[in-house]
Structure formats: C-alpha cells, structure tokens
Amino acid sequence: MPGPLEGIRVADFTWVWAGPSCTLQLAHMGAEVIRMESRRRICVLRMLPPWPGGQPNPNRSGYFNQYNQGKRGITLDISKPEGREIARRIVAISDVAAENFAGGVIDRLGLGYEELRQVKPDLVMISMSGYGQTGPESPYVSYGPAQVPLSGMSQLTGYRGWPPMHVGMSYGDPNAGLHAAFAVLAALYYRQRTGKGQYIDMSQWESTMAVIGDGIMHYTMNGEHPERNGNRVPEMAPHGVFRCAPAATLPGYPEDDRWVSIACGSDAEWRAFCGVMGRAEMADDPRFRTLAGRKTSEDALEEIVAAWTITRDPFEVMELCQAAGVAAFPPQSNRELAEDPHLNARGFFVEKPHADPEVGVRKHAGMPWRMSDTPCEVWRAAPVMGQDNDYVFGELLGMSSQQVAELTERQVIY
Amino acid sequence: MTSGETPAALDDIRVLDLAGETGQYCTKLLADLGADVIKVEPPSGDPVRALPPYFQDDPNTSLYWLNLNTNKRSITLDISHPQAGPLFEKLLRTADVVVESFEPGHLDALGLGYAGLSRIRPDVILTSITGFGQWGPHARYKAPDIVGVAMGGVMWLAGEPEDPPNLPPWKQGYISASIIGAAGTLVALYHRDVTGEGQHVDVSMQESLSLNQETAMQTWDMIQALRCRNGSRGIIPIDIPGIGIYECTDGHVFGYLGTPGGAPWSAMLDWMIQESEAEDLTDEPHKSFIDNLNLRFLTGLFQEPAKLGEKIQIMSHIKQVLTRFVSRRSKWEMYEGGQGRRLLWGIVSTPQDIAENPQLTHRKWLADVHHPELGATLRYPGPPYRLSETPWAIRRRPPLAGEHNAELFGELRVSEDEWRALQAAGAV
Incomplete structure (x- = not known):
C-alpha cells in the first residue's frame, strides 16, 4: 500500500x-x-x-x-x-x-x-x-x-x-x-x-x-466548577449560533432549523461586523465598543445579531462576514458537508x-x-x-x- | 530533552513551535513524549497566555495556556522583524520540525514558507494547521474553534432539536486538528529517517473533525436523510429507557443499557426487583418488552421509528419507573451497582469526580508539577496513553516568556553583541 x-x-x-x-x-x-x-x-x-x-x-x-x-x-x-x-x-x-x-x-x-x-x-x-x-x-x-x-x-x-x-x-x-x-x-x-x-x-x-484539560485544572487548582454556558466563551463576543431565515430543506425536516455561527474576538472584528450588518454606528456604542462591554451586555448584543441573521440565508451570512474578515460558518448538516464545495475541491x-x-x-x-x-x-x-x-x-x-x-x-x- | 534514566520516544527531535491556539495541543503531544519543543513567542509573549481560566484569578497565569505548553522551552523572537532572520536561520538549522497555524500565505510572505524553510534546512518538516487547509475556496476564511466545529459537521449533532446546535466544550476543533497534525508530523519524520526527505504537512480542522462524525456522512450518502440532534437523549433519536442522562440525588448518570458486551436490560429489572422498586415492570406488556430490548431491537427502531406506535407508551412508562429508581440513588450507587451487574451506568463526571476517582487515583493519572515562581504545585491532567518503554511525562513545567533566551543563544553561539543589537532593535 x-x-x-x-x-x-x-x-x-x-x-x-x-x-x-x-x-x-x-x-x-x-x-x-x-x-x-x-x-x-x-x-x-x-x-x-x-x-x-x-x-x-x-x-x-x-x-x-x-x-x-x-x-x-x-x-x-x-x-x-x-x-x-x-x-x-x-x-x-x-x-x-x-x-x-x-x-x-x-x-x-x-x-x-x-x-x-x-x-x-x-x-x-x-x-x-x-x-x-x-x-x-x-x-x-x-x-x-x-x-x-x-x-x-x-x-x-x-x-x-x-x-x-x-x-x-x-x-x-x-x-x-x-x-x-x-x-x-x-x-x-x-x-x-x-x-x-x-x-x-x-x-x-x-x-x-x-x-478538557483546563476544565480539570480549574477544579484542581481553584476548587471551582466551570459553568455550562451554551455557545459563549469568555474571550469573544459575539460568539454563538444564530437562527437564520426559514427555508425548505428536505421533506419532513423543520424549515426553521437553519443557523450560522459568528465569532468576533478583537474590537476591529466587531467594527467590521457592524459594517456587515449595515450598522456602522453601533461599533462606537459604548455598550459594545470593547470586549468587556460586549460580554456585560451579551444578551442585548445577541438579540441584535439574531435580528439581523433571521432574515438571511446562513451561507449568505457566511460569505458577507468572511469577506469582511469576520469568522462565520453555518453548522453544517451531513448533507451540507457532503456537498461542501471546499471539501470537494x-x-x-x-x-x-x-x-x-x-x-x-x-x-x-x-x-x-x-x-x-x-x-x-x-x-x-x-x-x-x-x-x-x-x-x-x-x-x-x-x-x-x-x-x-x-x-x-x-x-x-x- | 530527557532527564534521568528513562528514555523518551521523541527525544532526538527538535520542534520550532510557531503555532497559535489552533496548533498548541499538537506541539504539546510531541513535547510530552520527549521532543525538544521551542516556542518562538513574540517579544510581548504568546497572546494565548492571556486566556482564561486563570490560576487563582491571576490574569498572568492562564491555566488554559499552561495545560497546552507543558515540557516546552520558550524564546522571544519576532520572526517578522527584518533583523530576526539570521537568528531564526541558526535556530532552524538545528530543528527537525516547524509547526505553525498562521493564515495560509503568511509565512510565505515572510520568506518562511515551506520553500523558504527548506532552502535553509532541506529535510525540514513543516506542519501547517489551519481551519480549512492551505488551499481551496475557503482557505482564507477565518476559523476560530466555533467555526471549526460548525463547518466540520460536529456541532450539527449536539443540542436540543428546537434550540441552537451546541458547542462541545474546550475547543475540540483545535484539539482534533492538533492530534491529526501531530500524527502527520510523526509519519513525516518516520519517512524522513528512511529517505532523508522532508515535506510540508497540510492539516485542515474541517477535515479533522469531519472524520469524527460517526454515521453522519453515510446517512446522507446511503439514505438521503439528515442526522439531527437529540439533546440529552444522546445519540439515539428515540426516548429509549436506560439510554441517556438521568438525575440522581447528587448529580447525573448516563445509561447505555442493552448494548453488546454488557448485561441485558433484564439485569436492570432484576436489580429493581431486588430493591422492591420494579413497580409494575414485571407485568405485561412491560416484561416482554424489556426481555426484547437489545441491539437488534434498537437497530430496528433506528431504521423505522414510525413503526413504533403503541410501543412509545410502554417505553415511556418503563423510563418513568427507571427515572424514579435512579433519582433515589447517588451517582456512585448507580455506577458501582450497575457495573457490578455488567450494566453500563457511567457518572456524568464533574471535574471534582475526576479528581477524586479511585481508578484514576490508582493509576496516578493527575500529574503534580511544581512552579517555584508561583510558590505552588499545580495539578495537571495526565497521560492520554502510557508507553511502557518511553512513558509520557511532564519533565519541565511550561516556560515563562523568553525563559530560555540565554540558554538557546548559548547553544546557538549567538554573541552578546548580536543579542544586544537584536534587543535594541526590538526583535527579541
């Protein structure tokens, strides 16, 4: 072989x-x-x-x-x-x-x-x-x-x-x-x-x-149990999976089961993402300007992001974001993976x-x-x-x- | 770099570690089996050093970073600085492997892509670990871990059906890509030792995770069905008694009853009878249903969930009785009592359960490492595998930024004048 x-x-x-x-x-x-x-x-x-x-x-x-x-x-x-x-x-x-x-x-x-x-x-x-x-x-x-x-x-x-x-x-x-x-x-x-x-x-x-090493160390060294926190992480915000516009996929599957993951680490990425959403002014909103602020106001932040994604196709969101240097990708189903143009290429x-x-x-x-x-x-x-x-x-x-x-x-x- | 008598499998290999978060578990795997991994950090230190969780709320001591950097040495050198070239070249001449996770093209632009590196060290192995690999339509897409698990198909399988797909914890995208990167690096070294030739190993996080999808790919290819997420029920899309997460008096356990290798479901019923908590499960139709609850039956359910019909009610009732039985017991009673009957009940472990588990204590899994500058001994996760001749070991605590500058300049015969000049220029 x-x-x-x-x-x-x-x-x-x-x-x-x-x-x-x-x-x-x-x-x-x-x-x-x-x-x-x-x-x-x-x-x-x-x-x-x-x-x-x-x-x-x-x-x-x-x-x-x-x-x-x-x-x-x-x-x-x-x-x-x-x-x-x-x-x-x-x-x-x-x-x-x-x-x-x-x-x-x-x-x-x-x-x-x-x-x-x-x-x-x-x-x-x-x-x-x-x-x-x-x-x-x-x-x-x-x-x-x-x-x-x-x-x-x-x-x-x-x-x-x-x-x-x-x-x-x-x-x-x-x-x-x-x-x-x-x-x-x-x-x-x-x-x-x-x-x-x-x-x-x-x-x-x-x-x-x-x-899951640092989860274990968090307990052995600090005596603390990390909390379940859905799709959030401390060092990025937004950092989550947001619902997109409904569309028919296959018979028998729910039309609203369409999502996209989006993550912004740096303030520059956040600024770029605001531009993508057509909300350039929000980059300077004191609630969201820094990571600390975005973490504190994460519920409000996620509502804004979700309101933008809900009218869009997940792959459209991906392309818009990635073109602006913002990390985004739909959680791919097995079908989407099999048909993924990059993997096939x-x-x-x-x-x-x-x-x-x-x-x-x-x-x-x-x-x-x-x-x-x-x-x-x-x-x-x-x-x-x-x-x-x-x-x-x-x-x-x-x-x-x-x-x-x-x-x-x-x-x-x- | 071994100490003492015990040999290490990779102790004749030197690795230059240029990797960010995506690839640090790769170089940890190599370092923990004895490779001399030299982290080349920017003069301001590796940014991953700033990520939580922290040791006792000290933002300068990241447990996340420490765990990923055991056994490594550190040199601070800005590889993009115009004056850093000669020093990096000296370092590279002594190295077998370079591991990196920059955006594709970044190292090429610095003249340090595979072509550039192999001009200096012809048999070098360059391992590149990125979200989508070095080429292809998405190669330049940004890919933090959440994007990795999304695009690799793994996230689609986790979470409740009505709620968003759920991220597996602790950056499994980076981890999978790193393990694949470590295996690719080793096989390239194996080949180099046979032929004298180095090469470029291109690793994609998306592809690494796609390998972990269980039946998902074939479910589409063979029967054109989507594999959907089932939340706390685990991997089977139907509520089957004894499969999934159950609540106890002090936490949760996970059941996986009726699978081959273990006892049949009826052994669970015997246990419930013995404790006088079987309620009406010894009556029909429950008794016969339980007697038939095995892999063949489950496979049938997998195939045609629609045919379940009236069985749904039977299963739901058995599950309720079982839920009551479990709810009166502790995690340990379920685990020990179950395993004693060859019934697969496992604890939904908290980190505390892991730290206190007798099996892991017996095998001395957790590893204590002294950090003199913290005045503390930190307890690290232990070996993923135990090699009899060349054991996994933490031989060296993770380095401070630039801790080995002087040591390495000595090894490389960099003069004090050269070093001062580099420092003055801001390259080290």
Whole structure:
C-alpha cells in the first residue's frame, strides 16, 4: 500500500469504533492493516445502520465501511485455540498489534503483549480499553457514548441553566482512536531508532479527559466548577449560533432549523461586523465598543445579531462576514458537508468501489492531511467479511487450499 | 530533552513551535513524549497566555495556556522583524520540525514558507494547521474553534432539536486538528529517517473533525436523510429507557443499557426487583418488552421509528419507573451497582469526580508539577496513553516568556553583541 508507512503491517484485533478509527489512520498512511473478525461475534458496527436501501446486511453498513477503508479483512475465531495460534502467526509477521477489548480480556485469550512478544520481539502493541489495564475499574463495561459523560465533557456541555448534555455522538471513540494512532507512530519512530518495541496501555477515558484539560485544572487548582454556558466563551463576543431565515430543506425536516455561527474576538472584528450588518454606528456604542462591554451586555448584543441573521440565508451570512474578515460558518448538516464545495475541491472524499455490488461506490470522509512528498491514498473500500482470507491464509501464511478448507469446515476460519 | 534514566520516544527531535491556539495541543503531544519543543513567542509573549481560566484569578497565569505548553522551552523572537532572520536561520538549522497555524500565505510572505524553510534546512518538516487547509475556496476564511466545529459537521449533532446546535466544550476543533497534525508530523519524520526527505504537512480542522462524525456522512450518502440532534437523549433519536442522562440525588448518570458486551436490560429489572422498586415492570406488556430490548431491537427502531406506535407508551412508562429508581440513588450507587451487574451506568463526571476517582487515583493519572515562581504545585491532567518503554511525562513545567533566551543563544553561539543589537532593535 503506497504511503509513508508502506511495509508496516498491523494485526488488527479491534472492533466497534474506537479501535478501528486508530487503525484507519495507520491504513491511511500506507500500513497493511489486517482486521481479524469472526462470524461468531460480528463487529457491532456491521450491525448498525445506515445500509443502502435500509436493508440490514453486515457487509453493507455505511458506519463500518467508513472506518475500515483501506484495510484487509479476514474471518478467524480467536475464541478457539487453533484460531489463536493462527492469530499469533499473523502477529509474528506484523509490526503492530492493536486491540480494544475490556481490560484484561486479551491476556485471558492468551494474546496479551507478554505472549505476543515471544513471537515478535520488537512488536508495538496498543490496548485501548475503556478504563485502562490496571486499577479497580479496569474490567468495567465501556462504550464510547458513555466516555463523553464520564470524562467530564457532558457536565461542561449544554445551555446555561440546563442539565448536562451529551455532545451528540460518541466522541470518546474517534478521540481515542486519533490519540492511539499518534502513540503507535511515536512507538514506531522509537523502534526505528532503537530496534525496541513496546506496549501501550491506553484508557479511552483518560484520553478523553486529556482534551478538557483546563476544565480539570480549574477544579484542581481553584476548587471551582466551570459553568455550562451554551455557545459563549469568555474571550469573544459575539460568539454563538444564530437562527437564520426559514427555508425548505428536505421533506419532513423543520424549515426553521437553519443557523450560522459568528465569532468576533478583537474590537476591529466587531467594527467590521457592524459594517456587515449595515450598522456602522453601533461599533462606537459604548455598550459594545470593547470586549468587556460586549460580554456585560451579551444578551442585548445577541438579540441584535439574531435580528439581523433571521432574515438571511446562513451561507449568505457566511460569505458577507468572511469577506469582511469576520469568522462565520453555518453548522453544517451531513448533507451540507457532503456537498461542501471546499471539501470537494480538496478531494477530501474517497469514492472506491466496494466488493458488494449493492454498496457500489459510496462517498466517505477521507484523509485529514495532505503530505507534499508522500501523498496518501485509500487503495480500496472496506472489506466484506473474509474478503482477504485467501491472501492472508494462503499467500502470507502459506497454507494450502486444503488446509484453509479444513479450517473453514471446522469454523476456525469463520 | 530527557532527564534521568528513562528514555523518551521523541527525544532526538527538535520542534520550532510557531503555532497559535489552533496548533498548541499538537506541539504539546510531541513535547510530552520527549521532543525538544521551542516556542518562538513574540517579544510581548504568546497572546494565548492571556486566556482564561486563570490560576487563582491571576490574569498572568492562564491555566488554559499552561495545560497546552507543558515540557516546552520558550524564546522571544519576532520572526517578522527584518533583523530576526539570521537568528531564526541558526535556530532552524538545528530543528527537525516547524509547526505553525498562521493564515495560509503568511509565512510565505515572510520568506518562511515551506520553500523558504527548506532552502535553509532541506529535510525540514513543516506542519501547517489551519481551519480549512492551505488551499481551496475557503482557505482564507477565518476559523476560530466555533467555526471549526460548525463547518466540520460536529456541532450539527449536539443540542436540543428546537434550540441552537451546541458547542462541545474546550475547543475540540483545535484539539482534533492538533492530534491529526501531530500524527502527520510523526509519519513525516518516520519517512524522513528512511529517505532523508522532508515535506510540508497540510492539516485542515474541517477535515479533522469531519472524520469524527460517526454515521453522519453515510446517512446522507446511503439514505438521503439528515442526522439531527437529540439533546440529552444522546445519540439515539428515540426516548429509549436506560439510554441517556438521568438525575440522581447528587448529580447525573448516563445509561447505555442493552448494548453488546454488557448485561441485558433484564439485569436492570432484576436489580429493581431486588430493591422492591420494579413497580409494575414485571407485568405485561412491560416484561416482554424489556426481555426484547437489545441491539437488534434498537437497530430496528433506528431504521423505522414510525413503526413504533403503541410501543412509545410502554417505553415511556418503563423510563418513568427507571427515572424514579435512579433519582433515589447517588451517582456512585448507580455506577458501582450497575457495573457490578455488567450494566453500563457511567457518572456524568464533574471535574471534582475526576479528581477524586479511585481508578484514576490508582493509576496516578493527575500529574503534580511544581512552579517555584508561583510558590505552588499545580495539578495537571495526565497521560492520554502510557508507553511502557518511553512513558509520557511532564519533565519541565511550561516556560515563562523568553525563559530560555540565554540558554538557546548559548547553544546557538549567538554573541552578546548580536543579542544586544537584536534587543535594541526590538526583535527579541
């Protein structure tokens, strides 16, 4: 696979969202990622929508296919001793092993770091459990959606005076996956210099708390709990999301669900924004001239901004503001994102044919970086179950077709 | 720069950190694994130093800034000053990586874009972290964090349906772009060590966040539906008992019952029966409904919420009984009692819950760092990951502005006369 990690192979035991979003980054960079799945316990993402035509089918889940692009897929039941033995053989020819079972599970399967380093001494292995491999809560049940509230993020999210709120999706998962990919790269870099592998114990919980650091410090150092404050921040005003003119979008969706975010930091930006609104005189209004004033009179300020946006299209507001050097952008729906002219111009979306013709060519979010010297490319869509059995068992491990057939018969390859 | 015996994964890398808020978590990730990150601050200091929250109301001690700048050194140097060139060049010759987050074109205008930098240091890696990336129709749009999460599709998913989309806290746009920037930097270093070639890594906050949208993209692509926000119910658009935020005697908990890996919903009912608080949930139609409340059922609901019909009332009643059960218990009773039964109840943690949590205490997650000039030991968030051979560590407290000027001028053999001249000219 072309890319800066060409030649690196990843034995991928991960499932659901967090783990696969880590190995997705490695696949994007050119590593050969071999996802080990089993029909005995199908990956949760394969069982979740959306599916083309709305018909459930484990090979067609858009959710799974988004986060497993560019990976190879095999079916192997690692609950069976023979399956585990084959998994060890795959690790022996890999550079990285990744898993995200609950704390302690991979050790009980006999596939923990201490065992795997016997077959691959310079292995880099990452475990991404919910709570880490040690400590009293280590074996607790975890899913990404619960990491958001556990990390403190929900306590700090929401409108002023309201109860805590979820951030709307399972943010703990991709955040853990991104941190994990970085940690694996650091370990690979170290291995390249020293020849030494290592084990990475990552707690999804800890990696989610790491991104709300000053909220935690505010308590540890000042004994204060930050308040939920909707879309406001101390250092900018206006800083919020304002309702725009109603317009029909799709049948069944409310016409007034149209918004634009606007933020002014400096007084110069505020002045420019007053010009955009056709209210140049307001720039010198003593209530709003300085940030301190705008913060004190933020309710009145927001009313003025909202009265201006409510008669306008959100993208029109964006263009008017940005042309004047004022930060503004509509909170984009999934449709607006898919149709975003900038993302499309940058070639962000990946459209590769999927092995299941019912899936065909779909539009997936692609690589978040452009590398000038080592362009990365998704070489293939996500695998259907067992798509690469022949390649991995036959070509890489050298099994005969008779052996493969026999293991399939006994549901080791399953 | 390691101290003591423990090696660090990145301790042979020097990074010049020109980044503003957008990219400071990137250089923190590199510094916390041992890279020698030198912040190049304007003579008046990095403006991010002025942002709240503050340590004990002292506007000169920003906790926000401190958290993002652990393990870094600081030099004050105005890179746009005409006389700063030779010193910056000396510094650049010793560096492997430059990280920046200026508006695209800003460094080019100073002659310090990728072309300019690589003339001085041919194998340099330049990582640029901006709202929309270096090129494309929106490349020059302004993009503070709120714009980032708006344009990246994440904000659309958060908040109550009738109310505005809601900002996730603590600048997740900057954070996501920074993590992607750090990973891009490392893979470029890996490639440099193989081939000897540097490169320009162009990171977009919009693209970084777009990766985090769960099913949103495919929901449009496959079934032409919008994914809308559902407020406190969490990610599922229907009020399902046991999923979402519930109020306790002393705060809130989050339930995520009936998912694979944990116990079935019926284990929750058993708990309620055991405490004699199941009310009529052991009767029909509630009992059968609970027995079937699993992922397959939930997936069906996802697909065709319209088919729910009379089930809405059953679910609503189960939720009411459960709400009463939870409301009589503390966060810890729900968390421990639930997890003891393999039921996923999690605490909606306050920062205090985090600071006092036994699991985190056991793992020594919070990190104490002494600040002699404050006469205080500050307690920092700990490692996002633990590398066995090359551990994450805070080896050095965040720098004062220009704290390492003399040290670095010494390393770079800048004479006292040169230094004085630069100072007189206002470049340092």
